[in-house]
Amino acid sequence: MDAQPLFAAPHRRQNLLTGEWVLVSPHRTARPWQGMVEQPPGEHRLTHDPACYLCPGNARAGGAVNPPYTTTFVFDNDFAALLPNTEPRELALGLDAPRTPPLLRAESERGICRVVCFSPRHDLTLADMAAADIRRVVDTWADQYAELGAIPWVRHVQIFENRGAMMGASNPHPHGQIWADERLPNEPAKELAQQRAYFAETGRCLLCDYLAVELEQGERLVCDNEHWVALVPFWAIWPFETLVLPRVHYGALTDLGAEARDGLADILRRLTRRYNRLFNVTFPYSMGFHQPPTDGEAYPFWHLHAHFYPPLLRSATVRKFMVGYELLGQPQRDITPEGAAERLRELPDQV
Numbered sequence: 247m248d249a250q251p252l253f254a255a256p257h258r259r260q261n262l263l264t265g266e267w268v269l270v271s272p273h274r275t276a277r278p279w280q281g282m283v284e285q286p287p288g289e290h291r292l293t294h295d296p297a298c299y300l301c302p303g304n305a306r307a308g309g310a311v312n313p314p315y316t317t318t319f320v321f322d323n324d325f326a327a328l329l330p331n332t333e334p335r336e337l338a339l340g341l342d343a344p345r346t347p348p349l350l351r352a353e354s355e356r357g358i359c360r361v362v363c364f365s366p367r368h369d370l371t372l373a374d375m376a377a378a379d380i381r382r383v384v385d386t387w388a389d390q391y392a393e394l395g396a397i398p399w400v401r402h403v404q405i406f407e408n409r410g411a412m413m414g415a416s417n418p419h420p421h422g423q424i425w426a427d428e429r430l431p432n433e434p435a436k437e438l439a440q441q442r443a444y445f446a447e448t449g450r451c452l453l454c455d456y457l458a459v460e461l462e463q464g465e466r467l468v469c470d471n472e473h474w475v476a477l478v479p480f481w482a483i484w485p486f487e488t489l490v491l492p493r494v495h496y497g498a499l500t501d502l503g504a505e506a507r508d509g510l511a512d513i514l515r516r517l518t519r520r521y522n523r524l525f526n527v528t529f530p531y532s533m534g535f536h537q538p539p540t541d542g543e544a545y546p547f548w549h550l551h552a553h554f555y556p557p558l559l560r561s562a563t564v565r566k567f568m569v570g571y572e573l574l575g576q577p578q579r580d581i582t583p584e585g586a587a588e589r590l591r592e593l594p595d596q597v
């Protein structure tokens with residue numbers, strides 16, 4: 247036996263969903279910190295902001311006017327990164343043709359980008375919304391996955407939210423985005439390969455098995471309800487990264503019944519409330535769902551889940567940067583996933 251436990255010394259952990267490794271340096275959390283620790287400015291926001299392009303009744307940049315919506319509202323992004331009418335061009339086209347193999351590979355990419363307003367209220371976040379109102383957001387996400395996924399050339403639907411200026415959100419009005427793609431983006435492609443390989447080897451679902459281990463060990467759990475579990479994954483990269491999983495095997499949001507949708511609304515509300523309590527600030531993050539490709543094939547091994555990637559490390563203003571070794575080598579973290587989970591677990595998530 248080792249004199250020192252594995253987790254007390256530098257070690258690396260494998261992300262089962264991507265196959266990639268993260269370096270964990272638990273001993274470094276003892277090092278002194280002399281960086282600035284600021285108090286965040288007091289937040290006071292209007293319920294309706296006449297200058298907000300997402301509030302009901304207001305004009306957007308392209309000249310469109312938002313309807314007087316009362317629940318959720320979806321529109322095509324006026325500055326869409328992907329366009330549905332991009333002409334399809336030959337795959338793997340080498341711009342340096344006739345070189346073989348081509349070194350300058352490019353492919354056209356069609357897509358549809360939408361914006362989803364979660365609430366007509368300008369001043370709310372998911373954490374402040376009533377569970378019944380978050381449930382409407384869940385239904386909207388499911389409907390959008392179904393609608394966009396049914397388009398013959400759409401093979402992947404990425405639903406996500408950038409929360410807070412630190413993560414690039416352009417507006418505090420509660421909203422997310424959806425990008426529907428012609429091809430699988432990098433992250434879902436890695437997850438597809440890993441889940442498929444595990445299923446081929448064992449005949450079982452990777453995330454069903456992983457969740458069973460996490461429920462047994464308990465030390466990385468954050469909060470849960472009858473249908474859902476939020477945990478800091480064993481391989482988390484971001485200090486307070488979480489993975490949100492349904493307890494039973496579901497592939498897509500559209501597969502969820504009414505109770506499981508209510509359960510998802512509840513877990514999202516409670517997790518974001520915990521995040522806001524951690525440093526007493528509206529916690530910035532990028533979150534999103536990973537669902538099966540929408541190319542008409544069956545993906546029985548795909549387990550629906552959401553990732554939360556929050557950048558904050560020590561306070562409302564001290565964030566983690568992915569720099570240096572992380573950009574050139576691999577991601578690295580100091581506080582352990584177990585320590586992060588414990589801190590989130592100890593916070594209250596009710597009013």
Ligand code: H2U
Nearest residue numbers: 299306307308323324325408415416417
């Ligand atoms: P983010 O806050 O995550 O950037 O999302 C807001 C999106 O809203 C952004 O992608 C779009 C931007 O292109 N937008 C419009 O579609 N219309 C507008 O009038 C302003 C912003």
Ligand code: ZN
Nearest residue numbers: 298301368419
């Ligand atoms: Zn607004």
